[in-house]
Amino acid sequence: MKAVEIILWILQFVLGIGVTGLVLIHSGKGGGLSDMFGGGLGASAAGSTVMEKNLDRMTVIAGLLLAFNTLIMALVLDV
Numbered sequence: 001m002k003a004v005e006i007i008l009w010i011l012q013f014v015l016g017i018g019v020t021g022l023v024l025i026h027s028g029k030g031g032g033l034s035d036m037f038g039g040g041l042g043a044s045a046a047g048s049t050v051m052e053k054n055l056d057r058m059t060v061i062a063g064l065l066l067a068f069n070t071l072i073m074a075l076v077l078d079v
Helices: 002-025 050-077
Strands: none
Touching: 002 050
């Protein structure tokens, strides 16, 4: 059981650093709270490059992996 715990903690650390890095790589998209309420809809829908779309996908996948790993750790480690 000890090896599983070490693997889960290392994976959690790597995924956390990875998600943080991916989020920081994203370019800023605009006006803060006004974007939340539809103010920046035209700017965000104006099209993005393939690289930005791939970066978005990688960020979502890494975030989901981090969330699933967190759930697995909660179930396995009995903290």
